[in-house]
Amino acid sequence: xxxxxxxxxxxxxxxxxxxxxxxxxxxxxxxxxxxxxxxxxxxxxxxxxxxxxxxxxxxxxxxxxxxxxxxxxxxxxxxxxxxxxxxxxxxxxxxxxxxxxxxxxxxxxxxxxxxxxxxxxxxxxxxxxxxxxxxxxxxxxxxxxxxxxxxxxxxxxxxxxxxxxxxxxxxxxxxxxxxxxxxxxxxxxxxxxxxxxx
Numbered sequence: 556x557x558x559x560x561x562x563x564x565x566x567x568x569x570x571x572x573x574x575x576x577x578x579x580x581x582x583x584x585x586x587x588x589x590x591x592x593x594x595x596x597x598x599x600x601x602x603x604x605x606x607x608x609x610x611x612x613x614x615x616x617x618x619x620x621x622x623x624x625x626x627x628x629x630x631x632x633x634x635x636x637x638x639x640x641x642x643x644x645x646x647x648x649x650x651x652x653x654x655x656x657x658x659x660x661x662x663x664x665x666x667x668x669x670x671x672x673x674x675x676x677x678x679x680x681x682x683x684x685x686x687x688x689x690x691x692x693x694x695x696x697x698x699x700x701x702x703x704x705x706x707x708x709x710x711x712x713x714x715x716x717x718x719x720x721x722x723x724x725x726x727x728x729x730x731x732x733x734x735x736x737x738x739x740x741x742x743x744x745x746x747x748x749x750x751x752x753x
Contacts, residue, residue: 564607566738572604575734577727579610582717584660586612588709589623589673589680591665599739601710602664604731609713618669620677627679634658637683638716639674644687647719655684660716664709688715708732 558567566572586609594600595616606612615626636657645653661683663670674680691707707715710732714725 565603566598566735570598570735570738570741572607572731572735572738575731576607577730580608580717580723580727582609582611582723583721584611584657584717586713587626587659587661588612588614589626589661589663589677590614590616591618591663591669591673592616593669594665599735600664601708601732601735604728604735605710605713608728608731618673618676620679623677630659632679632683635683636660636686637680638662638686638712639670639680640687641685644685646689647686647716648689650686650720657684657686657720660686660713660720662709662713667706686716688712 558569560566561568561571561573564572564576586605588602588605590602594602602614606614615623617623620627634656636655636659638660645655650657661680663673663680665673710728714723714728717723718725
């Protein structure tokens, strides 16, 4: 029997996150998420939270270059950037010194293995202006094991970028993340729940 879903947040009514939502963040930068198909069915995925809180965001699901061809054709690649760590990436704290204009930010959503595969299958992404972070804050996404010590959830990474790029307060995003974690763990036994708390 299928669980009843909230018509707004699309989470089951028992784990609805609507009470944690704040006024939508009006981000100038167009955020485009390239989401691996496996992530769409995960209740703990943070892209759904981003779509609830950001006003300027789109999600494209796929893996191959053919999957993302319609998106690629509509983009002005000259004003795009890819948020992904690489040796050529410019750190967000120095973006104000860069001559590159970022109107659209592409973010790959998935495990490291899956994001690396998307990057390998979509060589056009490697031609984009790349941005990354100089200092990574502690990961608040305790409900899902980080694969790398410098990992951030997609929500945290986008929030940090917007803080640097547009001086946007990312606290509404982090509060929503905390709320989702609270809802996903509230039925767990206390000894299990403690694993996800810091």
